[in-house]
Amino acid sequence: MPAPSAIKAIAMDVDGVLTDGTFWWGPDGQEWKRFSFRDVMGISQAQKAGILIALISGENSALVDRFAAKMNIAAIFKGCKDKELALKEFAAGSGLPLEAIAFMGDDINDLDAMKAAGLSAAPADAHPSVLGQAAFVAKNFGGRGAVRELVDHLLQAQPRAPNLKRK
Numbered sequence: 001m002p003a004p005s006a007i008k009a010i011a012m013d014v015d016g017v018l019t020d021g022t023f024w025w026g027p028d029g030q031e032w033k034r035f036s037f038r039d040v041m042g043i044s045q046a047q048k049a050g051i052l053i054a055l056i057s058g059e060n061s062a063l064v065d066r067f068a069a070k071m072n073i074a075a076i077f078k079g080c081k082d083k084e085l086a087l088k089e090f091a092a093g094s095g096l097p098l099e100a101i102a103f104m105g106d107d108i109n110d111l112d113a114m115k116a117a118g119l120s121a122a123p124a125d126a127h128p129s130v131l132g133q134a135a136f137v138a139k140n141f142g143g144r145g146a147v148r149e150l151v152d153h154l155l156q157a158q159p160r161a162p163n164l165k166r167k
Contacts, residue, residue, distance in 0.1 A: 002118045004157035008100040009052035011075075011087055011113070012147060014064050016106035017123060018055075020143030033063050034143060042148030043071050049155055054090045056083050058109055084112035104150055106130055106142050121150050 015021055018039055024032040043053055053073050057064050060079035068076045075093070077086035083105070091098050103110070103117035106126040114120035114133050122134035123146035131137055136153060138146035 002099050004119070004154045006100060007051070007102045007119055007154050008096055009054065009090070009094060010046060010102045010104065010147075010150065010154070011054035011056050011090055011117070012104040013083070013106060013110050014055055014057040014061075014067070015059060016126070016142040017104050018067065018143060018147060020141065021106065021125075031061065031063065033061075035067060036143050036145055036148075038140075038145035039143070039147040040071065042145075042151035043073075045155060046151045047072070049158060051151075051154065052094055052096070054087075054094075056080055056086045056090070056103075056113065058083070082112075083110055084116045087113045087116055102136075102150065102154065104147065122146075 018035055019033045046053060054075035055064055055068055055073055056077045058080055064078050075090050080086045087103060091101055098116055099118035101117050102119035102121055103113045104121040105114050106123055108127055108129055110130060111133055119136060120134045121136040122130045123138050123142035125141040136150060138149040140146045140149050
């Protein structure tokens with residue numbers, strides 16, 4: 001497993017990681033999902049630090065596109081039946097080795113991508129088989145700050161610029 005400071009990108013599932021894994025259907029068939037502003041801030045902080053972000057979802061939801069647009073995330077893989085393949089495509093397209101990418105997932109369809117990534121991560125409420133695979137397990141649940149916790153963990157390991165003295 002690489003040191004957290006060696007991670008240059010985070011790829012993640014959406015439902016159960018960025019959301020709490022539930023959805024609502026409105027009376028007109030609209031689908032709604034809830035995202036956490038803690039995770040929004042975490043992704044923003046990661047991007048400011050130069051960490052690339054990718055969304056790899058088994059669902060083909062317009063809400064994934066909407067979230068990606070809000071967060072200025074260009075790497076979006078929707079309707080994925082093979083998340084490991086999507087992760088490898090993201091790595092190749094980004095010019096990064098898999099060892100430099102963290103993947104956060106919450107259920108059994110995320111296991112292959114987690115095994116392929118340099119750092120495997122999971123929210124606290126992930127499926128037990130996923131928790132057993134994860135090198136990093138957040139204390140927070142999916143959709144409740146788990147992504148922010150992973151970002152904070154990675155950023156704490158980044159080398160810091162020397163403090164600049166004010167004149």
